[in-house]
Amino acid sequence: MIIAFFFNSIDKVLENYNNAWIIGGEEIYNLFFPFVNKIYVTKVLGNYNCDKFFKIREHLNWKITYKQNFENYSFINYDRI
Secondary structure: OOOOOOOOOHHHHHHHOOOOOOOOOHHHHHHHHHHOOEEEEEEEOOOOOOOOOOOHHHOOOEEEEEEEEOOOEEEEEEEEO
16 A cells, blocks of 8 residues: 655654655755755666756765666665765
C-alpha cells in the first residue's frame, strides 16, 4: 500500500516527519535542499531540450555514497558531509 500526504508548507513537513521523500520540480527541491541530509538521484543520460537541471555537483558539502551505472541512466546517492 502506498500512502502519500500533501502539505502546504515546509514547516508542516518538518514538524511531522524526520524522513520524507520529496518529489517535485526545481522550486520544491530548492525549498527543501537546506534541510536534507541524503539525496537519491536518477541521472538520465542523453541530450534533451531542457531548461532546468539539478546540479548537485556545485555543492561541495556532499559525497557520493552509492553509484550504479546502466546503459541509459545511473543511480547516485549523496550524503551531506
